[in-house]
Amino acid sequence: MDSTLTCLGEWMPRQRWYANKGAAPDLRLVAEWDLGGSPDARVQVLLVCDSSGGRPSLYQIPVVWRSEASPAEIGRPHGAVLVDGTADAAFHAVLYALVTRGGRFGGADGPLYGEPSPRHVRGSHHPLPATVLEGEQSNTSLIFRGAGRAHPVICKVFRQVHAGLNPDIELQSALSEAGARSVPPVVGAVSAMWRAPGDEGHLVAGSLAFAQEFFPGVQDAWRVALRAAEQGADFSGPAERLGVAVAETHAALARLFPTRPATAADLDRTAARWRARLHAALEAVPELEAFVPAVEGTFARALAAPWPRLQRVHGDLHLGQVIDVPGRGWVLLDFEGEPLRPMSERHAPDFAVRDVAGMLRSFAYAADSVPAGSTGDPHAWAATARAAFLRGYAASGAAETTDPRVLSAFEVDKALYETVYEARNRPDWVRIPLAAVERIAAG
Numbered sequence: 001m002d003s004t005l006t007c008l009g010e011w012m013p014r015q016r017w018y019a020n021k022g023a024a025p026d027l028r029l030v031a032e033w034d035l036g037g038s039p040d041a042r043v044q045v046l047l048v049c050d051s052s053g054g055r056p057s058l059y060q061i062p063v064v065w066r067s068e069a070s071p072a073e074i075g076r077p078h079g080a081v082l083v084d085g086t087a088d089a090a091f092h093a094v095l096y097a098l099v100t101r102g103g104r105f106g107g108a109d110g111p112l113y114g115e116p117s118p119r120h121v122r123g124s125h126h127p128l129p130a131t132v133l134e135g136e137q138s139n140t141s142l143i144f145r146g147a148g149r150a151h152p153v154i155c156k157v158f159r160q161v162h163a164g165l166n167p168d169i170e171l172q173s174a175l176s177e178a179g180a181r182s183v184p185p186v187v188g189a190v191s192a193m194w195r196a197p198g199d200e201g202h203l204v205a206g207s208l209a210f211a212q213e214f215f216p217g218v219q220d221a222w223r224v225a226l227r228a229a230e231q232g233a234d235f236s237g238p239a240e241r242l243g244v245a246v247a248e249t250h251a252a253l254a255r256l257f258p259t260r261p262a263t264a265a266d267l268d269r270t271a272a273r274w275r276a277r278l279h280a281a282l283e284a285v286p287e288l289e290a291f292v293p294a295v296e297g298t299f300a301r302a303l304a305a306p307w308p309r310l311q312r313v314h315g316d317l318h319l320g321q322v323i324d325v326p327g328r329g330w331v332l333l334d335f336e337g338e339p340l341r342p343m344s345e346r347h348a349p350d351f352a353v354r355d356v357a358g359m360l361r362s363f364a365y366a367a368d369s370v371p372a373g374s375t376g377d378p379h380a381w382a383a384t385a386r387a388a389f390l391r392g393y394a395a396s397g398a399a400e401t402t403d404p405r406v407l408s409a410f411e412v413d414k415a416l417y418e419t420v421y422e423a424r425n426r427p428d429w430v431r432i433p434l435a436a437v438e439r440i441a442a443g
């Protein structure tokens with residue numbers, strides 16, 4: 001009869017959030033918490049360490065143990081029915097209570113606890129059943145539509161978990177508390193303490209879930225921009241407002257968290273990371289070899305230019321991370337940074353130009369995704385959106401503008417990151433960042 005870990009090992013590689021695609025997971029249980037439920041639906045949160053990749057990764061797997069078959073079944077360890085908690089109403093109810101009302105559950109090494117935000121108005125209502133947000137997500141988000149006057153809530157269950165406060169929670173909570181309207185109001189969070197899977201096994205605390213108000217009926221800008229690019233419809237108005245919103249968010253982050261001038265050591269570290277990404281991209285997509293001299297040239301020109309200050313940033317800004325909310329304006333989501341970057345780097349002050357470059361790459365991504373034969377000229381569309389975004393960013397006067405040589409280098413670096421990301425997750429899309437590197441190389 002299969003064990004729980006065997007069932008998880010067969011199920012995890014089929015999940016979008018499983019990072020080490022192509023390998024069989026090598027799993028070890030690190031922590032588990034019993035979160036109640038009923039005798040027919042026992043709710044647990046498991047932390048499992050996967051050592052199949054180069055670097056061990058710790059995954060959060062909420063589960064529900066049921067006696068009857070379920071459409072969200074993971075497997076049947078020891079004859080019982082093990083269900084994916086994110087698709088099960090019993091886990092939804094516990095999660096909603098944790099983020100809106102708080103609570104604490106003991107574990108062998110430390111507790112799992114929920115904390116509502118001090119600004120969140122606690123409701124006594126019961127949520128309607130949650131739905132899982134569809135889409136290509138690194139995590140799993142649940143939407144609670146709520147009853148009565150309660151606001152809908154989106155709760156992101158982090159799949160890869162790390163010691164320390166998740167930057168998504170850290171940055172968005174600080175911005176929201178400072179009154180920024182460019183992030184959704186915070187509802188609450190879930191954290192836990194566990195023994196780190198390394199040799200020393202010391203006790204650490206980390207984030208498991210983050211809940212914010214959900215804006216219903218708003219499409220993410222990727223879908224909106226893609227449609228505009230397909231139709232050749234002008235996007236310069238929204239792009240310019242988006243530039244202003246990103247600049248104001250950068251300025252707010254620079255007020256809320258420490259900033260410092262870039263030193264020679266920062267430039268060396270950045271250059272080393274650019275080169276490491278170039279090598280990773282070459283391994284994933286050997287066709288890039290022909291463009292190496294041009295890429296190296298872009299890096300060298302940037303390193304000779306003046307550099308901006310370091311500060312906390314979004315870290316993975318693209319059109320899929322922003323929504324244009326009627327009556328509120330542009331809202332930025334998901335401040336977790338790039339999923340392929342180590343968490344220690346994502347917590348550190350960085351260059352705001354990384355976000356600007358990410359958004360510029362995204363306009364180009366939309367243009368390169370337009371099916372052949374559509375009306376309009378997608379590349380002219382992207383050029384107009386790009387110029388409008390940069391105009392908004394500079395005109396707001398809120399944030400530092402960066403030397404164009406430094407911006408170009410961050411754009412190439414982002415395209416190299418995208419090459420690796422797409423090779424691992426969506427191989428059919430690799431042609432998009434590859435074409436970008438080729439264009440940059442052609443000058």
Ligand SMILES: Nc1ncnc2c1ncn2[C@@H]1O[C@H](COP(=O)(O)OP(=O)(O)O)[C@@H](O)[C@H]1O
Pocket residue numbers: 133136137138139140141154156184212213214215216218219220320321322323333334336
């Ligand atoms: N507060 C919100 N209101 C409306 N839509 C949201 C909200 N938060 C997230 N979304 C939608 O969910 C998608 C995924 O959320 P995100 O935080 O980017 O998750 P992930 O870290 O898994 O990529 C976003 O692109 C957006 O479309």
Ligand SMILES: O=P(O)(O)O[C@H]1O[C@H](CO)[C@@H](O[C@H]2O[C@H](CO)[C@@H](O)[C@H](O)[C@H]2O)[C@H](O)[C@H]1O
Pocket residue numbers: 136137138222316318319320321334337338339340358361362363365418421
């Ligand atoms: O949203 P995530 O933090 O999970 O970001 C990762 O996945 C993104 C794709 O979902 C990826 O973004 C790339 O594709 C987008 C279109 O789907 C495009 O808008 C972006 O410009 C492009 O980078 C992102 O790089 C990755 O970190």
